[in-house]
């Protein structure tokens with residue numbers, strides 16, 4: 001499968017915003033429903049071919065993982081939020097530049113984060129009620145990186161509660177959340193699983209280093225309900241791993 005170039009990958013990250021701005025009548029507009037849902041994404045435009053034909057698609061069930069000496073993740077995020085938008089597919093927080101994730105020699109810059117319900121990735125068949133995706137671009141290559149964090153019902157998480165209280169209800173609506181610190185959405189441990197996959201939304205480009213945090217974050221069930229009230233289901237079904245390895249940090 002030919003790799004998508006960097007520009008296309010970046011457009012993919014921004015595609016939600018672009019479509020939100022342009023309205024929802026476009027022929028190529030995708031969704032999670034029967035007519036334009038995951039099983040039809042590749043039919044909507046040739047740009048989405050990888051959604052049907054790709055052999056390195058995401059999400060997947062984490063199973064058969066192999067323990068490996070993979071580099072630790074080091075987070076250096078500015079304690080500031082940005083603009084939170086309801087883009088018609090999810091609630092997404094677009095961030096100012098300057099926040100990074102380092103994994104060995106690899107350095108990534110944080111662009112945005114957003115949510116899926118239920119979780120897109122499964123862990124040995126287990127599904128979580130919510131999954132956050134922190135989307136990065138590599139500072140040196142054409143790759144994107146996504147750090148996935150599972151949320152489960154439990155104690156209130158201050159940052160998520162702050163965001164949930166301000167979720168924009170209308171598609172296309174945005175709010176300033178500069179005082180919401182994304183560090184508050186991270187689990188205690190950054191032990192993770194690593195595999196090569198794709199965007200989980202059109203055009204499903206196969207140029208994503210997936211880092212899946214093993215430790216979930218507890219959030220107030222009320223705050224999960226605030227999300228599912230807006231988006232009851234925005235998770236792509238799991239895809240086959242094919243020949244890929246899933247590596248597990250010690």
Ligand SMILES: [Zn+2]
Nearest residue numbers: 114116133200
């Ligand atoms: Zn996502």
